[in-house]
Amino acid sequence: MGDILEFFEQMGFMNMTYQQGIMLLLSFFLLYLAIKKQYEPLLLLPIAFGMLLTNLPGAGMYHSELWTAFLDANSPAYHSYGTIMREGGLLDILYIGVKAGVYPCLIFMGVGAMTDFGPLIANPKSLLLGAAAQLGIFLTFLAANSMGFTEAQAGSIGIIGGADGPTSIFLTSKLAPELLGPIAIAAYSYMALVPVIQPPIMRALTTKKERAIKMSQLRPVSKTEKIIFPIAITTIVALILPDAAPLIGCLMLGNLAKECGVVDRLSKTMQNELMNIVVIFLGLTVGATATASSFLDWSTIKIMVMGVVAFGCGTAGGILLAKLMNVFSKEKINPLIGSAGVSAVPMAARVSQQVGQEENPSNFLLMHAMGPNVAGVIGSAVAAGILLTMLG
């Protein structure tokens, strides 16, 4: 009889708090969004499942208290990966890759191997649009400070405006690991909602005439330029801003492997196997950080609200700079491509194309928008490096 009672006492049902129940329901909802609605399913599915696993009472797959001790300078487990390996569960061990900043960099390697920087090389001015779209990061940093977050937390919240999941995770794991769950979920949710968030802002800030502007064809880019580009960017950015080197370096390594044409096997591995494996680990472990105690908090709601603000400001920044460039430039550019300056590759560029075609069906902005789009990836990595230097 005693054994039966003990068995019942050890059941997850008996030990579940109502907060864990809410988190389980939330994970079911996210799984529904990923599977049925297909909102960024490749990431949302592992994130939601990680959230499910971490909130199962008694499963012991992730221990937030171990990671609190990991960050506590007075604890014997301070910065001790040995303690994590000894006492942690499966998700704790996988989380080491996030904590050490390994997964976001490996994902960037895959992103680099899949990205064509040709439109950016052909039209270097696109970099300005990519830079202007980072306005959202810094305005949100300001707003988050005024809402009572610490500067490090505010920087991590602001980076949501970069619309770049790996960069958000990389910076948050360094500056404010306690907010990793809500920030990652906000970043990926809003990236999936780019086609909903951006078009109203784009229409509000541009006139019909501006949206119908046709741009001249981009010049062809030689293979030599494409090979020199990643080497030059890595060298220059890393020399000016060493903290951005891991992200930019991995992005450009992937791109060099793609463009040089002599390491096809490596390039394909980066694009497929490596990328997929890391996405699984990253999604699961980021979801695992969304424990009831850390997620069900007012700060999560504030982060969600500020995430939208960051996204909106970034979109507006890119569009407004494109309009400003039109004032001084002879060759007009369609301001709609400015909104693609937030990373979210290639969805933001596709939104520019779609909104442009609403005004003029014969207008093809996709390749023009890819320039600011990939510039946004570089811009957000640079902004992350700057925030890490200033706040880290």
Place this chain on the structure above:
Amino acid sequence: MMTPLVINWSHVWMVTGLGFCMVILLLVVLIFILKLLGAVVSSAVKAPKAAQPKAVAAPTAQAAPASAESQADDDLAAIAMALHLYFNGVHDVEPTEIHIKRVERSGWNSKLYGMNNLHR
């Protein structure tokens, strides 16, 4: 009870202003480098062409840009058509299923009643 956080506003403004300016500045530097790269590579590509003997270079120099241009136009036309078809849903949607029509038996076609049993 949470202790109110003391915000160092001067530092916050400094990070905001300086951070954003640094992003712009760094990317402006990259613009110059990309422009320089484009100029250097294009001049390096042009240089060997000029060094080639005139008699041999003349026919290819005339033919190559024309064919490259027409090929680029063809590519553009194909891409434009594909995008148009994709975004406007102009193409036919085929069901990709093969249906074998089952013959329903009735008094009108049953071999029990008919003289010509067409359906077997």
